[in-house]
């Protein structure tokens with residue numbers, strides 16, 4: 001069973017407007033903003049507005065509209081930021097083995113340079 005949603009997590013605060021963000025996209029279901037510690041020239045976080053802890057929680061409980069909105073947003077943002085031709089990587093961490101830091105589901109979009117291997121060599 002997924003962990004309970006923590007309304008004090010940093011992305012919940014961003015969604016409530018209590019913490020600023022560098023917004024790049026917003027619609028009824030989705031907010032996207034620049035990562036505060038970018039790991040690539042383009043590093044954007046795309047989050048659902050609903051309270052989902054992780055990809056596990058989102059995939060189990062989100063409505064078809066929310067799921068579609070999130071993935072449509074990822075594609076739109078990448079095109080808007082001009083990385084659809086050069087290429088980009090999307091990534092979502094879930095749980096301890098992935099080192100997920102913020103317990104509100106988010107998809108990272110990385111781009112703007114050659115991104116190297118998908119995972120570091122052991």
Ligand code: AMP
Nearest residue numbers: 010021034035036037093099100101102
């Ligand atoms: P993850 O390890 O997948 O949970 O990634 C969390 C990401 O959130 C990290 O890349 C952080 O740099 C980013 N982050 C944390 N706080 C903020 C914030 N206030 N605004 C934007 N990004 C943030």
